Amino acid sequence: MKSLKNTMVIVLSILLFFLSACSNHVDKLEHRVSEASINGNGRITIYIQEHDRVIKEAINIYRVRNPQIEIDELIVYDYDEYNTKLYTELMAGNGPDIFSFNIGTFNSLNKMVSSGVFYDLEPLIVPEMVSNFNTIVFDCGIIDNKRFFIPTSYFINTLWTLEGVVGQNTTSWEQFVVDLKNYRIHNNINLDNGYLFSGTFSAYYYLLNSGLELINYQKKEAYFYTEECTRAINKYKEIYNMYCPNDRLIKYKLGDYDMIKEGSIFASFNAALLNPNNLWLSNSIVNQSMNLKMDIFAPPSFNSSGKYSAEPASLIAVNSKCMDIKCAFDFVKFILSKEIQKNKDMQGIPVNNEAITELLEKFENNDIEKEYKIINTNYGQIHTIPLPNKLGHKAETIINNINSCQINDKDIILIIENDIQDFIDGKCTAKQAAENIQRKVMLILNE
Incomplete structure (x- = not known):
C-alpha cells in the first residue's frame, strides 16, 4: 500500500511538472504575442531560395505594408547549398525564424520533427482560417496534434x-x-x-x-x-x-x-x-x-x-527558437493569403481554395x-x-x-x-x- 502511495505521489508530481511545463509554454507564447502586439514592431529572419519568386514578392509587399517590421532575408542560390545550410543551422539550434522547404530538403522530415526544430503553430490557428484552405492538404503538417509546418502549395499527379x-x-x-x-x-x-x-x-x-x-x-x-x-x-x-x-x-x-x-x-x-x-x-x-x-x-x-x-510542393515553418512568434506567424498568414496564393509563379496548386476559384x-x-x-x-x-x-x-x-x-x-x-x-x-x-x-x-x- 505504501509502495502504491509513493507511486501515486510520483505520478502526481510528474503530471504537475508537465502541466507546469505546458503552462510555461502558453505563458511564453502569450508573452511573445502580446509584446509584439504592444510594440507594433518586430524583426524576423527568413531563408529563401533564389528561384522562389513567390516569397520574394511576398516580402516586398509585406515590407511596404508593415514598415515597422524588419525582415532580414538570406537568398541562397544553389538548391543543395540551401538544403545543407538550413539543416546544419537548424540542428545547431540556430537558423532563420521562417523557412520554406519541400520533400527533398531533409533526408528525414520525421527526424527533424523529433529533434524539436519546428514551432507548434496549432495554438495560433483559428477555425475561420482553416475554412479557407483544402483541409486535407493544410492539415498534413499535424503530427500528434501539433502543427509543425503548413503546405503553401501541393501536387496531384x-x-x-x-x-x-x-x-x-x-x-x-x-x-x-x-x-x-x-x-x-x-x-x-x-x-x-x-x-x-x-x-x-x-x-x-x-x-x-x-x-x-x-x-x-x-x-x-x-x-x-x-x-x-x-x-x-x-x-x-x-x-x-x-x-x-x-x-x-x-x-x-x-x-x-x-x-x-x-x-x-x-x-x-x-x-x-x-x-x-x-x-x-x-x-x-x-x-x-x-x-x-x-x-x-x-x-x-x-x-x-x-x-x-x-503531395506538398512547398511548405513553410517557424523555427522553435524564434523570438517573435507574432511577427513570424503574421508573415506565414500573408504567404497563405489569397493575394499571394494567386501569384503566377506558384509552382504547385495553391492551398488557398479561394485563390483557386478566382x-x-x-x-x-x-x-x-x-x-x-x-x-x-x-x-x-x-x-x-x-x-x-x-x-x-x-x-x-x-x-x-x-x-x-x-x-x-x-x-x-x-x-x-x-x-x-x-x-x-x-x-x-x-x-x-x-x-x-x-x-x-x-x-x-x-x-
Missing part, C-alpha cells in the same frame, strides 16, 4: 490527354491502359516502341496513388511486404514498359505535346497541371499545336478504388484572351484562349476529391525507387523487392 481518348469513368490503371490501347487500334496507329504515356511518373508516384496504405509514421509501421503490395509492384513492371522516358521527350520542342500530336504517346502525367495558370497555358498549347480539346483525369489507382493522394474564373473569362493574347513560354509564343468551363470544373472536382496528402521521407522514397528498379532490372522478384523495402523502411522508422 494529374493525367492529361485529348478528349475522347480515355473514358470518363476510368479510375484504374488496368482500364486506363485498355483505353489507350483501344484508341491506338481504332485510329490505326502502329507503335514500334510500345509507349503509351509520359510525364511525372515513377515507382514512388505509382505506389503513392495506388490506393494502398504503405506507411504509418506515428505507429512506426510499414505495409510493403503484403500480398496486395507485391501484386501492385508486379503490375508496375507491365506499366513501366509502356512509359516513355524523359530522354526521348527532350528531342521535341514541345515535349509531350508534340509526341501526343504525332501519335507517339497518348497521355502524359503532370503533377503541377492543376495550378489554374498551368492548366490555362497547357490547354492553350494543345489548342494551338493540335487544334484539339484537352481532357484531364485524376491519377489512376492500382486497386480500382479511385483513391489518390496529394484564378479559374479569371482564366475561364473571355476577357483573358484580350489581356494575355500572346504569352512567351519555354515552348515559345503561345496564343492563349479562355479555359473551357468544363475543364475548370473537372480540375476542381479532382482537387476536392483527394483522399490524403502524404509527406514521405526522401530516404524512404529513394528506397522505394531503387528496390523496385532492381525488380525491373531482373535482380529480384516483386516479392523480394517488397520484402527489401519493408525491411529498410522499418529500420528507418525505428531509428
